[in-house]
Amino acid sequence: MKTVVLLTTGGTIASKRNPKTGLLISGALTGKELSSMCELPNDLTVDVQSLFQISSNQMTFQLLLELKEKIEDVFKDKAVDGIVVTHGTDTLEETAYFLDLTIADERPVVVTGSQRAPTEIGSDAFLNIRQAILAASNDHLKGIGTTVLFNEKILSARYIKKVHASNLDGFRVNGYGNLGTVDREEVHLYQRPVQRELHSNVVELPSVDIIPTYLGGDGRFIRAAVTSGAKGIVIEGAGRGHVPPLAVDEIRNAINQGVVVLLTTRADEGLVKVVYEFEGSVEHLLQQGVLLGRDYDSKKARIKLATLLAAKYNKEEIQMLFNQ
């Protein structure tokens, strides 16, 4: 019989309503309480372990590292076939991507959550848990890194994004990353990523900020990030990656102070690329020493930049790893 470990970390999937206020308390349920409400597959062993009981807006770099260490610890047991992590949906995409970048074991890690609480009408909690367990026990998912199971879909952690604040179909992957489905009890994997990116020597994550750009903006927040100790900054430019001219001096200043500045686009799809020449263009920013973040969503770029800085890559290597 296969064995899956269900690690619970909180979120709406583990929430309870406060009878006094009528509001949901994310993470109020322990793993045991949550799993006792679910109809778990009975042809495999599910070992339930509560790790955190938080709402996912409380997730931190420190907790990410604790979760990674816990998963590594669980995988020391060769009898375990896969792991499901339940997580609040608000920051699920960042946690899943961090695990994808850092968990070396070939066995499946599947992250899931729910948009509706277990006690709400039409909750997606039970189906998502059940299907995540089925996916995590499936040998076809070996070696493809951490994936996300949501609304019957197996999605790539690199591309997944929460696109709806409440709808059951709350997660999408742009263009790529739809790896498979779970149709009731049947797991179908129809694509495998061509390459896996792995950085296992990550023990501490440095502070990295995301700073969006917008019409008429300037560099005040970039300066604030530098003075408050950021080691990396993801600048979310417009279109191909353009920033307001008034931000350029602060970007140069950040780079001169040793901060790694990486450029992404606030557009949902497409690449950051040198196409134009003007003040604040990608060409101009390259001259200041920025790195280009390809088509990475800014939140994913931040997780990856923090991971690469933690693994002590230099700027050239970081650029190469973002180009892949």
Ligand SMILES: NC(=O)C[C@H](N)C(=O)O
């Ligand atoms: N649907 C959810 O899980 C949202 C919740 N606020 C969380 O991220 O913890």
